[in-house]
Amino acid sequence: MVEAHSNPQHSGFVRRNSPVESLLAEVGRALQVLGGSAQAGRPNPAGPQPMAAEAQETLSPAERQHAAGLMRVNHVGEICAQALYRGQAMFCRDESIRNVLYQAAAEEVDHLVWCRERLDELESRPSLLNPLWYAGSFSLGALASRAGIPRNLGFMAETERQVEQHLDSHLETLPPQDTRSRRIVEQMRDDEIEHRTTAETHGAAVLPAPVKLAMRLMSKVMTTTAYRI
Numbered sequence: 001m002v003e004a005h006s007n008p009q010h011s012g013f014v015r016r017n018s019p020v021e022s023l024l025a026e027v028g029r030a031l032q033v034l035g036g037s038a039q040a041g042r043p044n045p046a047g048p049q050p051m052a053a054e055a056q057e058t059l060s061p062a063e064r065q066h067a068a069g070l071m072r073v074n075h076v077g078e079i080c081a082q083a084l085y086r087g088q089a090m091f092c093r094d095e096s097i098r099n100v101l102y103q104a105a106a107e108e109v110d111h112l113v114w115c116r117e118r119l120d121e122l123e124s125r126p127s128l129l130n131p132l133w134y135a136g137s138f139s140l141g142a143l144a145s146r147a148g149i150p151r152n153l154g155f156m157a158e159t160e161r162q163v164e165q166h167l168d169s170h171l172e173t174l175p176p177q178d179t180r181s182r183r184i185v186e187q188m189r190d191d192e193i194e195h196r197t198t199a200e201t202h203g204a205a206v207l208p209a210p211v212k213l214a215m216r217l218m219s220k221v222m223t224t225t226a227y228r229i
Contacts, residue, residue, distance in 0.1 A: 001227055029070045029086065034079075034130055040113035044052040045187040049121060053193065063175040066123035069227040070170045071181055074188065075115035076127045076226040077163060080137040081108040084159065087141025088152055097149055100202055104156065104195045111191065114184045121180065153204035158212055160196035162219055 073122065083104055091103035121125060127133065144155040167189040174181050207215075 010170070019154050029127055034134060038109050039111060040110040042110050044114050044117060044184070046114070046118065046183045049117060050180075056177070058177045059175060063178070064122055065124075065191035067174055067178050068122040069113050070174060071118045071122065071184075072124065072127055073223045073226045074167070075112065075119060076130065076133055076185050076186065076222060077166065077194070078108050078112040078115060079127075079133050080222065081105070081135040081163070082112060083137035084141040084144075085156070086180060088145045089137040089141075091142050091145040092149070094149055094151060097153065099108060102151075104198070107191055109189045109193070110133065111184075114188075119183055128229055129225065133222065133226075134186060150203050151207065153169045153199045153202055157196050157199035157204040158207050158215060159197065160192045162215060163192045166198070166219070166223065167192065 083100045085105035087099045089105065092098045092101060116126060145152050147155075167185050170185055171182060171189075174185070199205065
């Protein structure tokens with residue numbers, strides 16, 4: 001990421017991070033995300049965390065297991081989104097578009113934290129394959145950034161469109177009484193719609209049908225695996 005640093009001895013001096021500094025910053029960010037130390041910028045839409053007994057009292061063991069599987073899928077989705085957008089932003093030369101990508105990545109951190117908190121409440125865990133998901137998504141984002149700004153934004157818009165559909169399907173299958181998971185998923189969906197709209201407003205191109213299909217197939221593999229592992 002490009003950062004400006006003011007030097008009090010040289011008014012107006014701006015230093016750009018070197019490629020090595022940028023890479024090290026991304027490694028540090030990845031460790032935060034994967035280690036669970038990233039902090040949300042907004043309150044959890046589900047409200048304060050309840051006591052353990054209160055969190056489980058309305059869900060049967062099977063319902064709790066299913067809710068945990070869906071929230072683990074959502075957590076993996078946020079791992080991927082975080083890595084994807086940061087990979088796209090790191091190699092984007094347009095500052096305004098880079099800021100759009102970093103802003104979306106920052107809001108995905110909120111989703112990441114909320115999903116992790118809900119997994120803890122459900123006495124479950126994140127996917128064991130998160131490092132693999134992160135590395136693959138970051139590499140994919142870096143590759144997408146080379147396709148030019150319209151397609152870079154198009155990739156963001158299509159990603160968010162497919163995520164919206166996943167979240168809608170989760171709202172249909174989550175236990176009706178699991179209001180805490182539902183509130184989180186609903187807020188995530190609203191944010192994803194906003195991200196898609198932002199990408200489209202900034203000139204996102206419509207991706208070719210084969211690319212969309214490949215994205216759906218990759219997503220299917222991820223969601224099926226993450227539900228259990």
